[in-house]
Amino acid sequence: MALAIVIGIMPTIISVSEKYKLFDRVDLHRKDHKGLISRLGGVAIFVSFTITVLFFAPWIHYESANFLIIGCFIIGAMGLKDDVSGASLMAKLFLQIGVAVLLVFFGHYSLTSLYGVFGIGDINYIWGSLFSVLLIIFLSNIFNLIDGIDGLATSIGLLVSGCFGILFALMHQSPYALISFALFGALLAFLKFNWCPAKIFMGDTGSLVIGLITSVLAIRFVELNKVNALAASMYYSAPAIAVSILIVPIFDSLRMFTVRILKRKSPFHGDRNHTHHRLEQLGLKPNKIVLILVVFNALFVSLVFLLQNLGNFVLICLMIVACALFNFGVTIALKRKDNVQGL
Numbered sequence: 001m002a003l004a005i006v007i008g009i010m011p012t013i014i015s016v017s018e019k020y021k022l023f024d025r026v027d028l029h030r031k032d033h034k035g036l037i038s039r040l041g042g043v044a045i046f047v048s049f050t051i052t053v054l055f056f057a058p059w060i061h062y063e064s065a066n067f068l069i070i071g072c073f074i075i076g077a078m079g080l081k082d083d084v085s086g087a088s089l090m091a092k093l094f095l096q097i098g099v100a101v102l103l104v105f106f107g108h109y110s111l112t113s114l115y116g117v118f119g120i121g122d123i124n125y126i127w128g129s130l131f132s133v134l135l136i137i138f139l140s141n142i143f144n145l146i147d148g149i150d151g152l153a154t155s156i157g158l159l160v161s162g163c164f165g166i167l168f169a170l171m172h173q174s175p176y177a178l179i180s181f182a183l184f185g186a187l188l189a190f191l192k193f194n195w196c197p198a199k200i201f202m203g204d205t206g207s208l209v210i211g212l213i214t215s216v217l218a219i220r221f222v223e224l225n226k227v228n229a230l231a232a233s234m235y236y237s238a239p240a241i242a243v244s245i246l247i248v249p250i251f252d253s254l255r256m257f258t259v260r261i262l263k264r265k266s267p268f269h270g271d272r273n274h275t276h277h278r279l280e281q282l283g284l285k286p287n288k289i290v291l292i293l294v295v296f297n298a299l300f301v302s303l304v305f306l307l308q309n310l311g312n313f314v315l316i317c318l319m320i321v322a323c324a325l326f327n328f329g330v331t332i333a334l335k336r337k338d339n340v341q342g343l
Contacts, residue, residue, distance in 0.1 A: 001055065002185030005048035010193055013040055014200055022084060037198060039083050042206025045186045046076040049209070052182040062175030067107030068216050071099040075140070075212050079205035089268060093137075099212065100136040104129050109219045111135070113226060115239045115312045132219065139215035142249035144207035145256065149276050149286040150196035155294050156248055157187045157210045163245045163301060164217045171234050176220055183213055196286040218242040237308040240315035244304040248275075248297040251323040278330050282337060296326070 017023065017038030050069060078095050081087050103109045110132040114120040123131070147153035165180030187210070193199045202210075225238035235241055243250065252275045257267040279289045300322070304315055 002048040002052040002182045003189040005051060006044045006186050006189035007192070009047065010041070010044050010189070010200070013044055014038055014193075016040075017200070037201060039201040039203035040080075040205065041190060041193060041200040042076070042079060042083070042202040042204065042209060045183075045190055045202060045206045046072060046209050048186040048189070049182050049213070052185070053179060056178055060175050060178055062179075065107075065175055065179060067103055067109075068179070068213065071103055071107075071212055071216075072209050074099050075208045076205055079203065079208045083203035083205055096137050096140055096208075097133070100133040100140075103136060103216060104132045107216075109136070109216050111219060111222060115222070115226075115237075117239065117313050117316060119313075135219070136212070136215045138253070139218065139246070139250075140208055140211040142246070142253045143211040143214070144204060145253050146249045146274065146276065147202060147207045148272075148274055149280065149289060150198040151191060151194050151286065151290045152276055152293065153202060153207055153210070154187050154191045154194045155290050156297060157214070158184060158191065159294055159297055159301075160214050160245050161187060161217075164214070164221060167221060167235070167241075168217075171224060173220075173224060176217060179213065180217060183210065196290075214246065218246065235308065237304070237310070237312050237315055240304050240312045240319075241301070241308065243316055244300040244319060245297075247300045247319055247323065248293050251275075251320075251327075255323075255327065275327070275330070278334060282330070282333055 017040050021036075022038055022040055023036040050072060053065070053069065074095060078087060078092060082092065110125075110129050111123070112125075112128050113122045143153045143157060146156065161180045161184040165177050165184055168174075168177035168180055190202065190206075194202065222238045222242050225235045256271075256274060259273060260267045260269055260271075276289050276293065279292065280286070284292070300319060304319070307315060307318075310318075
């Protein structure tokens, strides 16, 4: 249903964008596309996802998920405002904090433990809630940060929503399987228009909504697999599995924030130093970059499932080391290329 809705309304969105000249700004810091391209594709993702989830509401009861829909409306409206006329960073941050508080304190999307990461187990309600608010804000923005080349955020979103959909279905968690697959269907259709050369971009409307949905799915997946005496968990290292599913946008975001802070710049200052930009500097085409990063992400998911008995802390450390080695390899390749060009 979500796929069909996107396919059906996308031509109208493109047509309206052309009529009213609602095009993306050519951002020299992040994008290098040529021509006038609409960035309102996220409207189709948001509309199709919301309609699909609400349509099945009478058959699948998910009261707490209602707060996710409310959050999507708020974030989607803010993203649309930013895509059409711009929005200040403080206004966006204020609304994201409000949505995160809504989800944590009313939707009960909150972590109750760090599951042994850094030696920390159960955490009290206040600290768990505050950490969850920060986590939702961070995860809500990671797809926005990787949305720098055609098809990348869409393809990673497909992998993430598909993985969570399968996992929730195997866990017999129908509400969250439905949410995951509704997002998957919307993104699968959107990829037809967003694959290089892109006919339309998802903009903040799409990337922020995708980030918000996946943050909720990740937290719920982890909590449903908490090891306790009352219920058996299906997956032993659920936090590490969740991190592996989101590893490409998580690592790229953390790397960018760290680099910018070390350079004494704002962590929100846009530039062309993302992983996909660095691969582009090596001469790789957008389609190849997307395939490399999707396969890289999928390998992490597979390996973590095979090694989940090692525990969360060990697995997360191994992922960080592997990502750092990949980044180091890219840095060496860029230096060699610069030396060759210098000769």
